[in-house]
Amino acid sequence: MKAIRKVLGALLVVCLWPGCLQASDLSTLFQANEASVVTIRAGSKIGTGFYVAPHFIVTNLHVVRGSRSITYYSNYADGGTAAPSVVAVDAANDLVILLAAKPGKPVRLGDYDSVSPGAELFAIGSPQGYEKTITNGMLSQKRKDGRMQISIAVSxxxxxxxxxxxxxxxxxxxxxxxxxxxxxxxAIPSDRVQRLLQKAGETAQADYVTVADSELSRDAAPSGGVSGSVDVDFAGVDTSLPGCRNYASRIYENSAGSLIKLCTCNDAIMLTNRLCQCQPCRR
Known part of the structure; x- marks a missing residue:
């Protein structure tokens, strides 16, 4: 009997260890939320999205820009479903809401202002196309440009x-x-998503634009035969530096398949195939 008590006591100590509890919490949270997350394929690009309403999926604009058709997957095994329409776009915050042909379980949007640096966070997504991947980390800082700096591993x-x-x-x-x-x-804070969701709710269904006819399918790319935004580049940049404003750098594919960058540095716009020469924003 004493031996059994010792074993039970040891198990209790192990399961009261914070790491054990966190692992259990993450597993429970994953199971509660993974159904809300989808993989998005737009041409040759792949990304992640999630339900914010039964028929609305939000994702980054750069994931779908330049594509005349968009397919989302709740699970690869179930096959993909075409997103028929674009409901609302927020280009400034790189967000878009797509119409979902099949209803899904919406996530609960939280209050970004109530989260402080050091708070534990996790993400569910499709890095390199590996669906339903969970990674965790923390809110490292709230940057002056309004973005969240996070330590969650992404790809x-x-x-x-x-x-x-x-x-x-x-x-x-x-x-x-x-x-x-x-x-x-x-990451983009959730208050931007809430504002876009409100805009979507105020848009009549008759005003939804089909993906093929939408502006994002034509891609507002720079001139010179460049199209198809594929990535966002912030290498060597700190947008919280004094004098750094309106910084943006988006990598595009040109017709030859090589890459070119459209850089915005304060009030200047430039094309380059090298690092964006934006000295006020470089560390």
């Missing part, structure tokens, strides 16, 4: 992933990563 394909609190509420959308760093990544 190409993670764009559009929901960023959850440990209460199961979405407070951000993965948008970019620093290619020259490890776990130095960024």
């Amino acid at each position: 190409p394909g993670s764009s559009g992933s929901p960023v959850f609190t440990m209460q199961g509420e979405v407070v951000g959308v993965v948008v970019a990563q620093r290619a020259d760093s490890q776990n130095l990544n960024f």
